Amino acid sequence: DGGITQSPKYLFRKEGQNVTLSCEQNLNHDAMYWYRQDPGQGLRLIYYSQIVNDFQKGDIAEGYSVSREKKESFPLTVTSAQKNPTAFYLCASSGLGAIIGGNTIYFGEGSWLTVV
Amino acid sequence: GQNIDQPTEMTATEGAIVQINCTYQTSGFNGLFWYQQHAGEAPTFLSYNVLDGLEEKGRFSSFLSRSKGYSYLLLKELQMKDSASYLCAVSRDDKIIFGKGTRLHILP
Numbered sequence: 474d475g476g477i478t479q480s481p482k483y484l485f486r487k488e489g490q491n492v493t494l495s496c497e498q499n500l501n502h503d504a505m506y507w508y509r510q511d512p513g514q515g516l517r518l519i520y521y522s523q524i525v526n527d528f529q530k531g532d533i534a535e536g537y538s539v540s541r542e543k544k545e546s547f548p549l550t551v552t553s554a555q556k557n558p559t560a561f562y563l564c565a566s567s568g569l570g571a572i573i574g575g576n577t578i579y580f581g582e583g584s585w586l587t588v589v
Numbered sequence: 590g591q592n593i594d595q596p597t598e599m600t601a602t603e604g605a606i607v608q609i610n611c612t613y614q615t616s617g618f619n620g621l622f623w624y625q626q627h628a629g630e631a632p633t634f635l636s637y638n639v640l641d642g643l644e645e646k647g648r649f650s651s652f653l654s655r656s657k658g659y660s661y662l663l664l665k666e667l668q669m670k671d672s673a674s675y676l677c678a679v680s681r682d683d684k685i686i687f688g689k690g691t692r693l694h695i696l697p
Contacts, residue, residue, distance in 0.1 A: 515690040516676065518686060583629075
């Protein structure tokens with residue numbers, strides 16, 4: 474079945490460690506996104522990419538890094554520079570039509586990251 | 590969320606109607622999404638408006654006024670399972686930005 478796969482579902486990080494969240498899609502979507510959600514809050518955009526080997530910072534990019542070496546994959550690294558990383562992380566993808574024409578964006582099931 | 594405003598919480602009664610409003614900055618605007626999100630789960634798509642007017646889809650309807658930077662989501666015949674957060678999201682320039690969401694509580 475087509476969709477977006479995020480892994481791991483739950484991840485614990487020690488302070489000072491970098492961790493990488495995986496996001497893979499088989500929907501042949503050009504655009505991919507990473508959002509962060511804190512308890513009781515909305516989604517805040519971390520990074521997004523509209524094409525392979527290119528990505529842009531969202532509203533809260535500090536302390537995060539991404540890569541887009543393949544169309545299907547958009548991994549997010551939470552670095553030690555991110556001082557408050559405990560949150561729910563959502564990966565999403567869309568055709569470029571979502572930007573201008575209204576195709577919906579599809580979400581993965583999310584990854585819970587906790588700093589211990 | 591780049592000036593996407595919606596109420597933080599709302600309460601309604603089972604069987605009733607509720608309207609959730611969303612206002613946004615109009616610069617670079619392409620269209621507006623509504624998503625439903627249950628606690629601990631990913632958002633699910635409800636509607637997308639790009640033209641002015643009302644789009645009806647079963648018990649849910651969404652309205653858009655581009656000139657006023659205003660949208661609402663209308664939920665009819667409320668059911669307990671409608672208890673969730675409702676997220677307004679704007680497609681602007683080359684990205685999609687979400688509001689903080691409205692938590693809707695349904696009372697029996």
